[in-house]
Amino acid sequence: MSAALQHLVNQPYKHGFVTDIEADIAPKGLNEDIIRLISSKKNEPEWLLAFRLEAYRKWLDMVEPAWQNVKYPKIDFQDISYYSAPKPKKKLASMDEVDPELLRTFEKLGVPMHERAALAGVAVDVIFDSVSVATTYKEKLAEVGIIFCSISEAVHKYPELIKQYLGTVVPPGDNYYAALNSAVFTDGSFCFIPRGVKCPMDLSTYFRINTEESGQFERTLIIAEAGASVSYLEGCTAPRFDTNQLHAAVVELVALDDADIKYSTVQNWYAGDENGVGGIYNFVTKRGLAKGRNSRISWTQVETGSAITWKYPSCILRGENSVGEFYSVAVTNHHQQADTGTKMIHIGPNTRSTIVSKGISAGQSNSSYRGLVRIAPTARNARNYSQCDSMLIGSQCGAHTFPYIQVQNSSAQVEHEASTSKIGEDQLFYFAQRGIGAEEAVSMIINGFCKEVFQQLPLEFAVEATKLLSFKLEGSVG
Amino acid sequence: MININSKILLEVHDLHATVGGIEILKGVNLTVKSGEIHAIMGLNGSGKSTFSKVLAGHPDYEITRGTLLFDGQDLSALAPEERAQAGIFLAFQYPVEIPGVANDHFLRLAYNTVQGKRGKEELDPLEFDDFVREKMKLLKMNPDFLDRSVNEGFSGGEKKRNEILQMALLEPRLALLDETDSGLDIDALRIVANGINQLSGKDNAMILVTHYQRLLDYIVPDFVHVMEAGRIIRTSGKELAQALETHGYDWIHANDQVAGAQP
Numbered sequence: 001m002s003a004a005l006q007h008l009v010n011q012p013y014k015h016g017f018v019t020d021i022e023a024d025i026a027p028k029g030l031n032e033d034i035i036r037l038i039s040s041k042k043n044e045p046e047w048l049l050a051f052r053l054e055a056y057r058k059w060l061d062m063v064e065p066a067w068q069n070v071k072y073p074k075i076d077f078q079d080i081s082y083y084s085a086p087k088p089k090k091k092l093a094s095m096d097e098v099d100p101e102l103l104r105t106f107e108k109l110g111v112p113m114h115e116r117a118a119l120a121g122v123a124v125d126v127i128f129d130s131v132s133v134a135t136t137y138k139e140k141l142a143e144v145g146i147i148f149c150s151i152s153e154a155v156h157k158y159p160e161l162i163k164q165y166l167g168t169v170v171p172p173g174d175n176y177y178a179a180l181n182s183a184v185f186t187d188g189s190f191c192f193i194p195r196g197v198k199c200p201m202d203l204s205t206y207f208r209i210n211t212e213e214s215g216q217f218e219r220t221l222i223i224a225e226a227g228a229s230v231s232y233l234e235g236c237t238a239p240r241f242d243t244n245q246l247h248a249a250v251v252e253l254v255a256l257d258d259a260d261i262k263y264s265t266v267q268n269w270y271a272g273d274e275n276g277v278g279g280i281y282n283f284v285t286k287r288g289l290a291k292g293r294n295s296r297i298s299w300t301q302v303e304t305g306s307a308i309t310w311k312y313p314s315c316i317l318r319g320e321n322s323v324g325e326f327y328s329v330a331v332t333n334h335h336q337q338a339d340t341g342t343k344m345i346h347i348g349p350n351t352r353s354t355i356v357s358k359g360i361s362a363g364q365s366n367s368s369y370r371g372l373v374r375i376a377p378t379a380r381n382a383r384n385y386s387q388c389d390s391m392l393i394g395s396q397c398g399a400h401t402f403p404y405i406q407v408q409n410s411s412a413q414v415e416h417e418a419s420t421s422k423i424g425e426d427q428l429f430y431f432a433q434r435g436i437g438a439e440e441a442v443s444m445i446i447n448g449f450c451k452e453v454f455q456q457l458p459l460e461f462a463v464e465a466t467k468l469l470s471f472k473l474e475g476s477v478g
Numbered sequence: 479m480i481n482i483n484s485k486i487l488l489e490v491h492d493l494h495a496t497v498g499g500i501e502i503l504k505g506v507n508l509t510v511k512s513g514e515i516h517a518i519m520g521l522n523g524s525g526k527s528t529f530s531k532v533l534a535g536h537p538d539y540e541i542t543r544g545t546l547l548f549d550g551q552d553l554s555a556l557a558p559e560e561r562a563q564a565g566i567f568l569a570f571q572y573p574v575e576i577p578g579v580a581n582d583h584f585l586r587l588a589y590n591t592v593q594g595k596r597g598k599e600e601l602d603p604l605e606f607d608d609f610v611r612e613k614m615k616l617l618k619m620n621p622d623f624l625d626r627s628v629n630e631g632f633s634g635g636e637k638k639r640n641e642i643l644q645m646a647l648l649e650p651r652l653a654l655l656d657e658t659d660s661g662l663d664i665d666a667l668r669i670v671a672n673g674i675n676q677l678s679g680k681d682n683a684m685i686l687v688t689h690y691q692r693l694l695d696y697i698v699p700d701f702v703h704v705m706e707a708g709r710i711i712r713t714s715g716k717e718l719a720q721a722l723e724t725h726g727y728d729w730i731h732a733n734d735q736v737a738g739a740q741p
Binding site: 421424425426427429430431432433434435436437440444445447448449451 | 534535536537538557558559562563567568570573574576577578579580583584587588591592595627644648
């Protein structure tokens with residue numbers, strides 16, 4: 001790898017600062033008492049505590065998955081604090097009373113917590129460590145019947161909705177990390193779009209981990225009733241620590257007849273340093289249920305951060321004619337590892353899915369695409385198109401593709417295309433000979449490579465993602 | 479065209495260069511003035527392509543001895559992109575494919591970068607579109623070229639035309655054309671040669687690197703150099719190319735022996 005390329009991928013992480021704020025942190029360790037403590041701190045109803053305890057008991061019987069193509073030392077789950085909340089000075093009556101230290105933190109991160117200063121027309125729910133600290137535009141959204149608040153608030157205000165949907169897409173015992181999340185989740189966003197309502201603005205959750213010893217276990221639930229539609233964005237950052245923090249989230253989406261949910265993520269958790277020390281373990285379960293006829297669930301993700309990424313945003317296409325989409329860019333550098341992809345489970349007839357995955361590996365990193373396309377016997381005329389492209393920068397990184405295809409209905413059409421390419425010295429020299437330096441050349445090649453995915457992102461996010469990628473890969477070429 | 483009063487553009491003195499530790503250029507001397515067209519001929523492996531890559535600053539090649547002056551400036555101190563911005567252009571023998579990057583974006587970025595560095599006006603996408611389409615007519619190129627990825631899936635002839643299009647856009651002071659004739663059928667050769675001729679003027683110079691005489695039927699050089707084993711061993715006018723075509727490269731040595739036999 002030439003010097004210019006090296007320089008290009010090796011930019012420092014700019015969100016790595018720690019906010020000095022007094023926090024209410026639970027003692028380390030995991031047991032039923034801790035779960036009761038979390039539940040009581042959040043003043044939860046009995047049924048939710050029961051949900052947590054059931055999940056915890058299942059988790060105890062489960063084994064940490066080892067099939068993924070990543071390596072890390074065994075996690076000591078007793079060495080993690082499962083609750084950390086910034087101590088409020090007093091009960092908040094409005095946004096103006098949010099701790100100024102927190103406001104400054106999010107200002108520094110570019111997250112608008114003041115509605116007047118907001119990124120044009122985006123409502124934000126801000127999660128700091130274990131709790132939601134603010135949600136903007138709540139009232140305005142309520143006018144059209146949309147509920148957008150933290151999941152803790154929803155548990156109290158809309159218990160029937162939570163009871164009806166929580167754990168229906170990702171059951172508590174679904175997998176090891178989902179079970180853990182179900183037992184200890186502390187906050188997250190809840191969003192309900194009633195029948196026939198097109199959400200007038202993008203909704204967004206911003207996640208920030210601040211405490212070194214705590215994990216973040218958030219839970220997001222989005223429901224779009226018949227004919228409703230919403231575009232949802234998720235962003236995340238964390239300070240740089242030499243230790244690893246665990247982030248095990250669960251996201252559940254439910255789309256009823258003709259509903260449309262578009263979920264976009266730009267994940268920029270701290271990735272560890274150039275020697276692979278520190279960084280977030282991002283072990284996340286995201287799944288959408290396209291329950292109704294003609295419903296549509298679309299995942300778009302740009303994964304640039306985390307020491308390890310393990311996530312497979314999936315679609316269960318149960319409704320007739322329902323559509324599932326997965327557009328992904330995963331960038332790894334230094335010693336980062338990513339094992340990510342999707343699952344498209346076709347159950348209803350005439351269901352269609354599209355998978356476009358772009359993996360970019362630089363440094364000594366390893367990136368794997370893992371995807372399942374399953375056509376159930378009931379899924380007449382189901383169609384899937386998958387495209388998995390990998391790009392390598394330098395000669396010490398790896399890219400892998402693990403497609404699983406299970407077809408149980410002979411009327412199905414399933415296509416899979418894959419390619420691997422490399423940003424080579426010759427390409428960079430060609431650009432240079434036309435007057436274009438390595439940084440611009442790499443950014444142009446990468447943007448070209450990721451075009452189909454970036455096109456799916458809402459505009460502001462697409463701009464941010466483009467910048468983030470150039471920044472991330474700065475120094476990797478050369 | 480040769481003009482005694484033209485200023486010297488390129489001065490190469492005793493140039494030695496290696497790739498992967500192996501010496502390829504072993505003392506090249508060459509002077510090129512504005513307005514001149516030079517042809518460097520030679521067999522495969524003689525070092526003629528290496529010479530053009532060294533001039534353009536390919537990172538795999540290392541200059542181990544000698545000097546390389548462009549317009550009086552030491553070229554070896556400049557990065558490849560700086561050389562390009564200063565006016566050195568290499569038309570590649572094998573243009574690289576860049577999947578995903580649209581040709582028009584690439585051409586506009588190259589054009590505006592170079593214009594900016596030269597203190598000239600940059601063009602917005604609409605202005606550039608008009609400008610590039612005009613230049614494409616010179617090479618009888620289909621406008622579809624602009625929407626395709628750079629060189630991806632291009633035929634040999636299309637790639638070469640794309641190179642000359644870039645030369646037309648970037649208006650180099652010194653153009654190095656590395657085996658531009660290879661892989662072209664006779665019609666494409668004529669179009670490309672015609673394009674090159676139209677770009678040639680009194681303020682720029684060209685070095686044609688070629689194996690065969692056939693490009694020189696269309697572009698008439700002022701000087702023909704023969705390269706062998708990393709050196710220029712013979713320099714003469716355009717008739718040298720014809721003699722090589724007729725007699726083959728061995729003829730140079732036969733000629734040498736005869737010349738050496740005379741007292």
